[in-house]
Amino acid sequence: MTKTILATGGAGYIGSHVTLELLTSGYEVVVFDNLSNSSAKSIERVSRITNGAPHFIEGDVRDASALDHLFETFSIDAVIHLAGLKAVGESVAHPERYYDVNVAGSTTLFNAMFRHNVKHAVFSSSATVYGEPETMPLTESSPTGPLNPYGATKLMVEQILQDITGASPGWRSMILRYFNPVGAHVSGEIGEDPLGFPNNLFPFIAQVATGHRDLLQIFGDDYNTADGTAIRDYIHVMDLARGHVKAIDYLLANESKENSTPIVNLGTGVGSSVKEVLIAWEQACGFPIKSEITARRAGDVQISYADAQKAKELLGWETLYDLPRMCKDHWRWQKGNPEGYR
Numbered sequence: 001m002t003k004t005i006l007a008t009g010g011a012g013y014i015g016s017h018v019t020l021e022l023l024t025s026g027y028e029v030v031v032f033d034n035l036s037n038s039s040a041k042s043i044e045r046v047s048r049i050t051n052g053a054p055h056f057i058e059g060d061v062r063d064a065s066a067l068d069h070l071f072e073t074f075s076i077d078a079v080i081h082l083a084g085l086k087a088v089g090e091s092v093a094h095p096e097r098y099y100d101v102n103v104a105g106s107t108t109l110f111n112a113m114f115r116h117n118v119k120h121a122v123f124s125s126s127a128t129v130y131g132e133p134e135t136m137p138l139t140e141s142s143p144t145g146p147l148n149p150y151g152a153t154k155l156m157v158e159q160i161l162q163d164i165t166g167a168s169p170g171w172r173s174m175i176l177r178y179f180n181p182v183g184a185h186v187s188g189e190i191g192e193d194p195l196g197f198p199n200n201l202f203p204f205i206a207q208v209a210t211g212h213r214d215l216l217q218i219f220g221d222d223y224n225t226a227d228g229t230a231i232r233d234y235i236h237v238m239d240l241a242r243g244h245v246k247a248i249d250y251l252l253a254n255e256s257k258e259n260s261t262p263i264v265n266l267g268t269g270v271g272s273s274v275k276e277v278l279i280a281w282e283q284a285c286g287f288p289i290k291s292e293i294t295a296r297r298a299g300d301v302q303i304s305y306a307d308a309q310k311a312k313e314l315l316g317w318e319t320l321y322d323l324p325r326m327c328k329d330h331w332r333w334q335k336g337n338p339e340g341y342r
């Protein structure tokens with residue numbers, strides 16, 4: 001029988017790709033999103049690409065009665081909880097918003113799952129929980145120490161989900177720690193559409209490439225790396241989306257196993273510097289992208305990349321796409337949709 005997955009935040013950048021991948025893998029999907037950082041057009045486009053309309057309900061994860069109504073309307077087998085706020089700088093300026101949406105929103109959702117006997121959750125966590133790492137690559141047991149309220153909310157929800165799952169018969173959950181998601185679906189129809197000033201490297205370069213921004217500021221070239229710029233583990237959003245399908249397959253296939261909450265890194269295991277990313281982007285676009293070196297950005301770590309072994313062993317998941325492909329797919333989306341979904 002077809003299983004039905006609730007994707008909170010399913011209209012967002014990662015959520016729309018996860019929804020698409022779930023639909024093409026034979027799942028039914030209910031998207032629940034308040035559209036505070038996304039557009040319903042992403043869901044329309046996912047429907048068009050897959051010929052299989054996901055259900056869409058506009059609502060807030062902090063709204064218990066809206067969640068009750070959803071769980072009464074649909075028979076949900078598992079939840080992927082992507083909804084949340086994700087801007088590091090905003091979380092420093094307005095931590096109250098982050099504790100409210102990310103933490104209170106998650107407990108409201110988990111309580112609604114209790115009321116409706118839904119026992120499987122996948123949670124969108126982040127490599128940001130590792131803070132300033134001491135050794136590389138980062139394994140799931142590397143020390144945690146978030147450097148900002150956003151990261152703190154992710155670590156808190158990890159703990160909450162582990163505690164609830166461990167204490168509740170029949171519950172089985174999974175925590176996915178994403179590294180740096182980039183790229184877009186090969187159709188060029190869905191992709192990252194930041195509202196306002198882009199905080200992250202790929203969307204910023206994409207807007208320089210379309211002429212919406214003058215130049216890329218490279219935040220520091222005095223790091224202890226080969227070319228002096230900071231290193232990250234960029235992962236194609238479609239590899240990430242496939243990781244979620246594997247996580248759901250795993251939880252639903254192992255119903256009888258004891259309740260537990262594995263933590264799994266989703267990264268490639270390969271680090272790329274800002275300058276390497278810029279070169280790959282220039283090759284993808286076929287023209288130079290203007291840049292200048294500026295001071296380091298406060299709160300940035302020098303190097304971060306994953307040990308991706310656990311995902312391979314537990315889920316049989318490995319990434320398929322390299323940096324050139326990430327740039328190519330991100331550029332196709334941006335070029336075809338220079339104003340995003342607007």
Ligand code: NAD
Binds near residue numbers: 012036038061083
């Ligand atoms: P996004 O902003 O595109 O998606 C989040 C979605 O949640 C949006 O559609 C937004 O409208 C929705 N949302 C926000 N508050 C809500 C609320 N109160 N109720 C219902 N819906 C709400 O961001 P994304 O990049 O797709 O991130 C998805 C998840 O992955 C987030 O939890 C984020 O913290 C996590 N994550 C993202 C990254 C990244 O670099 N993009 C890295 C690690 C983890």
Ligand code: WQD
Binds near residue numbers: 088232274297
């Ligand atoms: C990557 C590299 C910058 C922009 C952030 C969040 C993290 C996670 C992913 C959600 C860094 C450099 C960037 C620019 C630059 N999100 N850079 N010029 O900082 O690794 O992680 O997004 O969980 O929580 O902190 O990603 O894309 O912002 O930066 O030189 O205009 O690019 O300094 O070295 P980051 P990023």
